[in-house]
Amino acid sequence: MSTRLSEQNTAERITFIASLTILAVIVGLAIWADIRTGDASPTIEIEVHEASIRETENGFYVPISVTNTGGKTAQDVVVTGELKRSNGTTETAEVTFAFLAGAEEEQAELVFSSNPADGELTVRPTSFIVP
Amino acid sequence: MTEQWDNERLAFTRAFAGAAVFGIPLVYTMEMWWIGKSLPITHLLAVFALGLLANFGLAHVAGFRKESSLLMSFDQAVDALAVGILLAAFLLFGMNQLRPTDGLVQGVGTVILLALPLSLGASAAREVFEGRVTDEEKNGHVHLPVWKRMVAHIGATAIGGVFIGLSIAPTDEVTMVTAGITRWHLFLIIGLSLLLSYLIVFASGFARHQPPGPLHHAISETVFSYAISLLVAILLLIMLERVRPGDPLAEMVRQTIVLALPVSIGGAAGRLVI
Numbered sequence: 001m002s003t004r005l006s007e008q009n010t011a012e013r014i015t016f017i018a019s020l021t022i023l024a025v026i027v028g029l030a031i032w033a034d035i036r037t038g039d040a041s042p043t044i045e046i047e048v049h050e051a052s053i054r055e056t057e058n059g060f061y062v063p064i065s066v067t068n069t070g071g072k073t074a075q076d077v078v079v080t081g082e083l084k085r086s087n088g089t090t091e092t093a094e095v096t097f098a099f100l101a102g103a104e105e106e107q108a109e110l111v112f113s114s115n116p117a118d119g120e121l122t123v124r125p126t127s128f129i130v131p
Numbered sequence: 132m133t134e135q136w137d138n139e140r141l142a143f144t145r146a147f148a149g150a151a152v153f154g155i156p157l158v159y160t161m162e163m164w165w166i167g168k169s170l171p172i173t174h175l176l177a178v179f180a181l182g183l184l185a186n187f188g189l190a191h192v193a194g195f196r197k198e199s200s201l202l203m204s205f206d207q208a209v210d211a212l213a214v215g216i217l218l219a220a221f222l223l224f225g226m227n228q229l230r231p232t233d234g235l236v237q238g239v240g241t242v243i244l245l246a247l248p249l250s251l252g253a254s255a256a257r258e259v260f261e262g263r264v265t266d267e268e269k270n271g272h273v274h275l276p277v278w279k280r281m282v283a284h285i286g287a288t289a290i291g292g293v294f295i296g297l298s299i300a301p302t303d304e305v306t307m308v309t310a311g312i313t314r315w316h317l318f319l320i321i322g323l324s325l326l327l328s329y330l331i332v333f334a335s336g337f338a339r340h341q342p343p344g345p346l347h348h349a350i351s352e353t354v355f356s357y358a359i360s361l362l363v364a365i366l367l368l369i370m371l372e373r374v375r376p377g378d379p380l381a382e383m384v385r386q387t388i389v390l391a392l393p394v395s396i397g398g399a400a401g402r403l404v405i
Contacts, residue, residue, distance in 0.1 A: 019209045027179060029239045072169075
């Protein structure tokens, strides 16, 4: 310690402590993130924002939030929306997320040609790769 | 005391400059963003430990400070890794790959992974850049005509920019980053481009043996060089058909600004050579 004190000047000591703090914070965050999310398998939860559905010339845009509530990362997450129209026919829309890390949330929009309000809309994850 | 702080300021500026020059291609690699997110904690800590060890070794033989005792090498390794972490965080934030809405912990893995190559750049900075006095400078100052210096300046900026830009322009990262950013991120990216190229050429002291550039004033030279970098970026995008005639103008502008960040860093490194 005495060697260090004689070798390092004040400025070097202060920047060293600041750097050491940054390193400690980043390692602390990584460990905390790991404890918080754990290593549970990916679980995909989807929220459909029905109040924000927009009607445009080429269809109805349905905003969704997709969250991986598990700990592990899911790759190529496919989310499929199925709209059962009142006349009995079905329309599907699909979206793929390249990566969803544990606790990560992404936004997307599904596009249907008919109004989801006039039918029954179900949105669910249909596949993903565990990397 | 002031001298101590001047030395520290120079050491850290140099470290940031080295990190930017050597690490920027990996910052523009989407696999790095994704792998960082999916690595288990044990692997992340291994990457961190490797970073500390590799920087310690580099600091002992090179390093951005002059001392090389074991203790000072450890000090430098810690500083270099901290520089890598900070620069990775700033760049990822500018590219909207580190989002406050994700929760603070979301991008930590990516930051740690990118801090490894960036910190190695920081450690290698002094060895690579400092004290390269050319024969011309040793034998006295040679006054080139203004137009010749201007041509050399533009040429070095363009060649350095092409050198780094060519490894990034053909990849999908430019399109991906462009799609994921707001106009505020564009301003941030322009700011980072100007700041980093300024740091590399002027504040780092790498170029202190050199005669002033044709524009003399540091700020105007940085802005002029950024304009060259924008031109190089758009030409690379057109040449590689990443943008085509008829694409929306706003999209072309955004892609050009996104690619001009690594191009301006390469251009600044190129100007150090002349």
